[in-house]
Amino acid sequence: MATTALLVDGLNVRFGSFQAIDDLSLAIDYGEVRAVIGPNGAGKTTLLDVISGITRPKQGRVIFDGVLDITHRSESAIARAGIRRKFQKPSVFEGLSVRQHIAIGIDVGFRSRLDEAALEDRIGQVLETVGLEREGERLAGELSHGQKQWLEIGMVLASDPKVLMLDEPVAGLTDEETERTAALVRSLVRPDRAIVVVEHDMDFVERIADRVTVLHEGRTLFEGSMDRVRADAAVVEVYLGR
Numbered sequence: 418m419a420t421t422a423l424l425v426d427g428l429n430v431r432f433g434s435f436q437a438i439d440d441l442s443l444a445i446d447y448g449e450v451r452a453v454i455g456p457n458g459a460g461k462t463t464l465l466d467v468i469s470g471i472t473r474p475k476q477g478r479v480i481f482d483g484v485l486d487i488t489h490r491s492e493s494a495i496a497r498a499g500i501r502r503k504f505q506k507p508s509v510f511e512g513l514s515v516r517q518h519i520a521i522g523i524d525v526g527f528r529s530r531l532d533e534a535a536l537e538d539r540i541g542q543v544l545e546t547v548g549l550e551r552e553g554e555r556l557a558g559e560l561s562h563g564q565k566q567w568l569e570i571g572m573v574l575a576s577d578p579k580v581l582m583l584d585e586p587v588a589g590l591t592d593e594e595t596e597r598t599a600a601l602v603r604s605l606v607r608p609d610r611a612i613v614v615v616e617h618d619m620d621f622v623e624r625i626a627d628r629v630t631v632l633h634e635g636r637t638l639f640e641g642s643m644d645r646v647r648a649d650a651a652v653v654e655v656y657l658g659r
C-alpha cells in the first residue's frame with residue numbers, strides 16, 4: 418500500500434477569469450485526519466469537487482493510492498475506487514428508514530459479495546459505529562439534525578472507503594452533537610484510510626485533525642498542526658484573526 422492516499426499535483430481550476438485553485442499541490446497520507454480550512458472563497462469546496470470528479474481542473478492531477486490517476490474519471494468511478502464524500506447539507510430521504518439509508522450507501526460491487534445475513538450484519542455494524550443502532554427502524558425525517566449528519570456519515574462509511582471526505586460535518590450542530598461527532602471522526606481513523614474534513618469550527622478541527630492545510634485564494638497558505646496554525650501570523654491575518 419502507498420503511504421500517500423491522495424496526491425494533488427499542480428492543480429489549477431478557473432471559473433471564467435476567476436482562478437479558484439491556483440497551482441495547488443498537497444499530499445494526504447493514509448492514517449491521518451486532514452482538516453482543510455480557510456476563509457470563504459479560498460477554494461476548499463472546489464478542491465473536494467475536483468477530487469470527487471465533479472469539477473474538471475484546467476491543469477494538474479489527482480493521484481489516488483500512489484498510482485491511480487483519477488483526475489478525469491467520472492464521479493461514480495471515483496466513488497467505486499473508494500473515495501467517498503459527505504456533502505455539507507444533510508439530504509436524507511425523509512420517508513426511508515435509517516437502515517434503508519445504510520443499505521443504499523453500500524455500493525453494488527460491495528453488496529454483490531454479501532449474502533442477506535452479511536448485509537444485515539454490515540448495516541448493524543455501520544449503525545453502531547455512527548451511534549444510531551437504536552434508530553434503525555425510524556424514518557430519517559424524524560431524526561435530529563445531528564442524527565441526520567451521522568446517518569450521512571454512515572452512508573459514506575457503508576462501503577468501507579479508503580478516503581472519506583466530510584464537508585462541514587458540524588455546521589449547525591449543538592456543542593454536545595459536535596463533541597460526539599469529533600469522537601466519531603477519531604473512531605474512523607485507520608492505517609488504510611485517509612479522512613479529509615472541511616470545517617470552520619476551529620475547536621472541532623483542533624480535536625480531530627492530525628494536520629491542517631490552510632487555503633487562501635486557491636493556494637496553501639500554511640500546513641501543520643493546529644497549534645502551529647494558530648500561531649502563524651499570516652493565518653491569523655487572513656482567517657483566524659477576523
Ligand code: ADP
Pocket residue numbers: 432435437455456457458459460461462463464
Ligand atoms: P470555499 O469552499 O473555500 O468557500 P469555493 O471552493 O466554494 O470556496 O469557491 C472558491 C471560489 O470559486 C469562490 O469565489 C466561488 O465564488 C467561486 N466558484 C466556485 N464554484 C464556482 C462556479 N461553478 N462558477 C463560478 N465560480 C465558482
